[in-house]
Amino acid sequence: MGLPFELKMLPFPPRDLAPDYLAVNPLGTIPTLLDGSMRMTESVAICQYLVSRYGPSPLGVEPTEPDFGPYLNWLHFGEATLTFPQTVVLRYSLFAPPERRLEDVAADYKRWFLSRLRGIDAVVSKQSTLCGGRFTIADISVGFALLLAQFIGLDAKFTPPVAAYWQSLKGRDGFRKAMAKQDAAGREQGVENRLGRLA
Numbered sequence: 001m002g003l004p005f006e007l008k009m010l011p012f013p014p015r016d017l018a019p020d021y022l023a024v025n026p027l028g029t030i031p032t033l034l035d036g037s038m039r040m041t042e043s044v045a046i047c048q049y050l051v052s053r054y055g056p057s058p059l060g061v062e063p064t065e066p067d068f069g070p071y072l073n074w075l076h077f078g079e080a081t082l083t084f085p086q087t088v089v090l091r092y093s094l095f096a097p098p099e100r101r102l103e104d105v106a107a108d109y110k111r112w113f114l115s116r117l118r119g120i121d122a123v124v125s126k127q128s129t130l131c132g133g134r135f136t137i138a139d140i141s142v143g144f145a146l147l148l149a150q151f152i153g154l155d156a157k158f159t160p161p162v163a164a165y166w167q168s169l170k171g172r173d174g175f176r177k178a179m180a181k182q183d184a185a186g187r188e189q190g191v192e193n194r195l196g197r198l199a
């Protein structure tokens, strides 16, 4: 949307490595958006907030447009349906200390995530974006889940339509600029940007 912003990077997980952050977000999760005295900690709600508060923007789909329903559906599908099983995989195959890792659980949730991608496959087999005939914050929401899947190494299992969709999202100017901004902020602030580097 071209809005000015300041990006503060945090070591991950902040609850262990940046305890002061708990005063900003008691859950210790990222992201947090601060806009004046307003604070939000749900990434998809943050996207909706920016589009509604500082729009109109083609990144949002208006209630009067025919794709308003699918737009809300895919917008929430990213975080509610796709990201959740991946957090279980991360916890039980990567972040837990070796003695608490549960490879069977991680394998189950990997399969669960991949089967949930069928919903995306059905749409992107027919069109280049999820809804509205254009790139929207629904693609950003689902795109983040695909970025996380790449981080975990699940992208090798994407079907050809999902792989092509993910390639097209990664090739966008906006994505490249956001990743470059994240990398630069990480370097300036001395915080490693693991997710961005893998993109």
Ligand SMILES: N[C@@H](CCC(=O)N[C@@H](CS)C(=O)NCC(=O)O)C(=O)O
Pocket: 013, 014, 015, 027, 028, 029, 030, 031, 041, 042, 043, 044, 079
């Ligand atoms: N539903 C939240 C999830 C936030 C979340 O769980 N973030 C993860 C990273 S993707 C996190 O910060 N985990 C660190 C922790 O749980 O300590 C959102 O969409 O922003």
